[in-house]
Amino acid sequence: MATAAVRCLLTVAVVLAPLLAGADAGRPLSTGFYNKKCPNVQSIVRAAMAQAVTAEPRMGASILRMFFHDCFVNGCDASILLDDTASFTGEKNAGPNANSVRGYEVIDAIKTQVEVSCNATVSCADILALAARDAVNLLGGPTWTVYLGRRDALTASQSAANANLPGPGSSLATLITMFGNKGLSPRDMTALSGAHTVGQARCSTFRDRIYNDANINTTFASLRQQTCPQASGDATLAPIDAQTPEAFDNAYYRNLMSKQGLFHSDQELFNGGSQDALVKKYSGNAAMFAADFAKAMVKMGAISPLTGTQGEVRLNCRNAN
Ligand code: HEM
Missing domain, CATH: 1.10.420.10 (Peroxidase, domain 2)
Structure with a gap:
């Protein structure tokens, strides 16, 4: 009897623990995050990237770099995709990004397709992580399993972009x-x-x-x-x-x-x-x-992600909701 009671308590604890932890921020990324919520997301991203890289192979390189420049500035939170607003000057016009980072319209196009399949579900930060992985693989490089569950930043910082990205003259x-x-x-x-x-x-x-x-x-x-x-x-x-x-x-x-x-x-x-x-x-x-x-x-893709209830899932990658 005692053993059965302990087992029952343990089962409750095992079932509840992730639910309780999930209510908070800081939940780790996971590979199956969209398996139920948006099972097609990976194939949508892959097909769109294949089209973009076939049209212009350099676009694969550009999307890979965009992901690096996102992750190094306040974490992989799609902050690089935000246009400037009245309340903040974003990252697009920071020194390392202005007239240099490209491919924003490719991410927009993927986001539009993902929204049609799974409205308000997949973050721009996760789309960028998947797109960067596919870019490398489509150019002949390796592939890997992307951990997912990042959420999107509400703001972006030009000064953080200027401070955190290394320049080509670095030692x-x-x-x-x-x-x-x-x-x-x-x-x-x-x-x-x-x-x-x-x-x-x-x-x-x-x-x-x-x-x-x-x-x-x-x-x-x-x-x-x-x-x-x-x-x-x-x-x-x-x-x-x-x-x-x-x-x-x-x-x-x-x-x-x-x-x-x-x-x-x-x-x-x-x-x-x-x-x-x-x-x-x-x-x-x-x-x-x-x-x-x-x-x-x-x-790199796990640098300071927003998770749980932090940030949001943006509807348009260029603007907070
Ligand atoms: C180690 C420090 C790094 C420095 C100093 C650096 C610097 C640069 C610079 C100056 C450019 C040319 C930008 C332009 O002319 O507009 C560039 C391009 C590029 N960087 Fe880096 N980078 C670094 C690391 C990385 C990392 C970690 C990645 C990705 C994992 C990356 C991916 C790329 C790619 C793919 C391009 C070409 C982009 C295109 O053709 O559009 N870089 N980088």
Whole structure:
């Protein structure tokens, strides 16, 4: 009898505990968050991303970067998607984002489709996390299971974006500190930097490197100087990985080993410092890079999410409800 009573009490406790915890914020993300509430969300995002990346492969890179810039600024809360309002100046026009982050209309289009299937259910923050995962995979990179249940911020901060996102002139020590501030290890940082195996950059972001750095391959520097003059052409684009700019592979690390990192910050990962050995490993072991990148993306995707009753599920990703 006593055993049965204890068992009964335990059962009640096991059933109630998640319900009680769920009433509060701070509930962890989970893989099955939308299984019942919006079973089609993952296939909607995947199909829309496939269409966007087929139309323009660079869009995969742009969405991946958007997710990084969201997560590093007050957590993965879709704050980057908010337009400025009378009460706050948001992140879109912060230094690292203005005339640079792109793909907002792709997220809008996905959100519209998701709302048709599951009204007021899936957050913009989760849509962005899924879209970034699919972007990598569609460009030939790894895939991973996305933890879900993020909610959307009510506000955004331009000053937080300016303070938390590393610039292309950063030293290795600065990169390690800035990623460390987000709970990411130097290894995570070096793996995540492998995202620069896809996408494009403006001349203004790498001019200093191609004219003033010593640890640069001279042929590579001359090539980039042809379309990025000293005093003009700020917005002219160059591929970040000159070898395979549309393939999510490990060529980025081989570029670093031949002193062909496009940003000063990239080359800092292979410049006689603590990350040299890891860069060398990734350059020769695509599977190891893919596995570490996926792991680090899951970690980055868990930076300070709003959960439970925090924030909201936005109806339009550009505005709070
Ligand atoms: C380690 C510190 C990092 C620095 C200093 C940095 C800096 C930059 C800069 C300056 C650009 C070019 C922007 C422009 O010209 O408009 C860029 C592009 C890009 N970054 Fe990073 N980044 C870093 C880490 C990351 C991470 C962690 C990711 C993703 C996981 C990422 C993904 C990308 C992608 C995909 C592009 C190309 C975007 C496009 O073509 O639209 N970056 N980054």
